[in-house]
Amino acid sequence: MPSLPTIAPEAEARAERAPHTGVFDPHIAPHGESTAAYALHLGDDALILGQRLSEWCGHAPALEIDLSLANFALDLIGQATGFLGHAAALRGEGDADRLAFHRDVLDYTNCLMVEQPNGDFGQTIARQFLFSTYQHLLYEQLAVSTDPTLAAIAAKGVKEVAYHAEVAADWVVRLGDGTPESAQRMADGIEWHWRFVDELFEPADVALVAAGIAVDPATLRRAWDARIAAVLAEARLAPPAPRRAVTGGRRGHHSEHLGHLLATMQHLPRSYPGAVW
């Protein structure tokens, strides 16, 4: 089995000693609102992908895959809870649940890739492979953010998303280098998502990057390209041709798919406010 991607040693060290609850650090106060917006976009990415993956529950091609995808979904929703909770704490209002269940499509700032429909298993794996590889590189850097809460969430999450990326890559290779039908479905899945790749690397808030709070995604692109190319080569899949990027998710301009996803996800807390188990 290929070994897991290396995790920066300082990331693991931070996971040990970092606080696991939202702590407002006065020295980031000047960036409070923009940090909240950044935490929101990180949380929205994780939340929407987690919700999407959970749609496989009970429908995956095999029981074992059902469990894997549900585990991934729970990892992501856990990360989202951390990020959204931090955003709420920085703004001094609401909580993670409030942000997850009482915002509309235009207020969501997730990237377009994570809201795309699951399609077949190949399409789901393609999205997971492209996104988790990005998220892994992102969290590695975010784990040394000057915002201790973001750093702690990322340090805990980096091991989770490293595993997601690796399992997805395993499947890309098996489907790509499998039967003619599996290879075609895998290629179609990569093709479907390729137009949403550039959005992942859209620049973050310059002031936040300068303050060491946010990661500049442009710094991740080279490593991402190399990793994707290596796995596609192993899977005997041709790299997709460059194309015009579709963007807008970070500004709330979403595809029609997100509204349907939110309707399912938000129905219960909106219909029965304050409902508890």
Next chain:
Amino acid sequence: MKDWPLWEVFLRARGGLSHRHVGSVHAPDAELAVRHARDTYTRRSEGVSLWVVPSAQITASDPAQAGQMFEPADDKVYRHPTFYTVPDHITHI
């Protein structure tokens, strides 16, 4: 999926203990069998190490022969090291 082979899963609960059989998973190959075993049997921190073995590679004793296989040992009590007195200060025995 129906043609995926079955793999037996062995899990080490923590360092110093031996791997114990915990169940089985379906998977197309050994690497994915480890992935599936991880996601199926270690979700609640049950272990620190996994083995998977193709179920087809396990040779089992024949239940129909259980009598001749195992019953002859039942009346050989002298094979148990119980015919001596253990001094009180000897522990872990």
